[in-house]
Amino acid sequence: MSARDLLKVPPLRIERLSLSEGLAMAEGGSSPFGGLGYGTPDDLAWMPTVNAQVLSARGPMADVWHASGQVQSGTTGLVRWRTDGHWVLGAIDLDETVERQGVAKLAQRAYHDLFKTLEETGCAHLLRIWNYLPQINGDGGGLERYRQFNAGRQEAFLEAGQAAFEGAPAACALGIRQGALCIRFLAGQIAPVPVENPRQVSAYRYPDTYGPRSPTFSRAALAELGGGDVALFISGTASIIGHETVHLGDVVAQTHETLRNLAAVIEAANARTTAEFALPRLEAVVYVRNVADAEAVRSVLAEVLGAEAPTLRHAVFLEADICRQDLLVEIEAHAVAPGTLN
Numbered sequence: 579m580s581a582r583d584l585l586k587v588p589p590l591r592i593e594r595l596s597l598s599e600g601l602a603m604a605e606g607g608s609s610p611f612g613g614l615g616y617g618t619p620d621d622l623a624w625m626p627t628v629n630a631q632v633l634s635a636r637g638p639m640a641d642v643w644h645a646s647g648q649v650q651s652g653t654t655g656l657v658r659w660r661t662d663g664h665w666v667l668g669a670i671d672l673d674e675t676v677e678r679q680g681v682a683k684l685a686q687r688a689y690h691d692l693f694k695t696l697e698e699t700g701c702a703h704l705l706r707i708w709n710y711l712p713q714i715n716g717d718g719g720g721l722e723r724y725r726q727f728n729a730g731r732q733e734a735f736l737e738a739g740q741a742a743f744e745g746a747p748a749a750c751a752l753g754i755r756q757g758a759l760c761i762r763f764l765a766g767q768i769a770p771v772p773v774e775n776p777r778q779v780s781a782y783r784y785p786d787t788y789g790p791r792s793p794t795f796s797r798a799a800l801a802e803l804g805g806g807d808v809a810l811f812i813s814g815t816a817s818i819i820g821h822e823t824v825h826l827g828d829v830v831a832q833t834h835e836t837l838r839n840l841a842a843v844i845e846a847a848n849a850r851t852t853a854e855f856a857l858p859r860l861e862a863v864v865y866v867r868n869v870a871d872a873e874a875v876r877s878v879l880a881e882v883l884g885a886e887a888p889t890l891r892h893a894v895f896l897e898a899d900i901c902r903q904d905l906l907v908e909i910e911a912h913a914v915a916p917g918t919l920n
């Protein structure tokens with residue numbers, strides 16, 4: 579019998595709302611567990627924001643999480659966290675201009691505190707991490723800042739005895755123009771099921787041409803959310819085949835390739851669960867490097883998925899740098915569907 583069978587999971591729900599809907603809910607007395615805001619104000623304690631320009635018509639949006647139990651909040655080092663005892667949501671905003679110690683050290687410190695939070699809250703297993711790094715493609719003293727970030731991140735995973743290769747959490751890592759290094763995470767008491775993409779080399783096995791230490795993430799993660807639901811967290815997905823970027827300079831072809839990669843990850847995930855996930859039914863965030871490309875990306879999504887597909891209607895489009903200079907678009911997503919893990 580697995581840990582999943584022994585432990586009853588208190589239900590976690592996720593909904594994507596406009597900023598005003600999210601605020602109305604918080605004022606209506608049903609205090610959310612937490613949220614991840616896109617272009618939202620930066621003074622809401624329960625909803626840390628992503629400091630990027632929203633390009634979609636509905637404006638600022640939020641993924642709002644609801645837990646069933648009493649929510650406790652606290653801080654551990656750099657981390658502000660909220661937990662219901664089973665799940666923990668955490669946020670780190672680390673201002674580099676104050677710290678001045680190089681991105682690798684900064685990332686290592688942030689992740690060190692993240693893992694300390696998991697220990698203190700008793701939620702040992704990371705499901706999903708969102709990383710936002712100012713000037714991600716900038717030079718960090720001889721090594722690109724993203725590559726430095728990867729070095730510090732992997733080091734912290736290894737130090738903490740966390741899975742840095744197979745079994746790593748789902749993640750995304752995007753560039754924002756300015757502000758703090760922002761890390762948001764969801765962890766729980768049960769390890770998720772990692773999913774890889776058969777069309778791609780696992781990111782934690784990328785050759786060192788992409789930097790001295792590999793990125794630490796799985797292509798997706800599956801977790802039972804309680805209440806008979808399974809969640810699929812799909813990491814940032816881009817126009818990469820094997821380990822190489824394809825369709826250089828062609829945002830339309832990159833978007834098509836990204837959708838093929840998403841479909842492949844979903845197929846691999848569906849083989850591990852009775853839940854049925856599908857490309858047209860995702861809650862996606864679409865990152866475009868150049869604002870001028872947003873309409874072309876939207877058109878490809880409409881062409882492939884259908885203009886009325888929930889994935890397109892719910893998608894949040896954000897301006898952000900992608901971690902490789904040659905990537906013009908990246909899509910991440912989550913979905914929840916009834917089922918169990920196999």
Ligand code: 3EB
Binds near residue numbers: 751794901
């Ligand atoms: C890629 O497939 C694109 O460093 O956490 C996607 C998702 C990417 C997560 C990360 C990076 C990360 O390599 C980049």
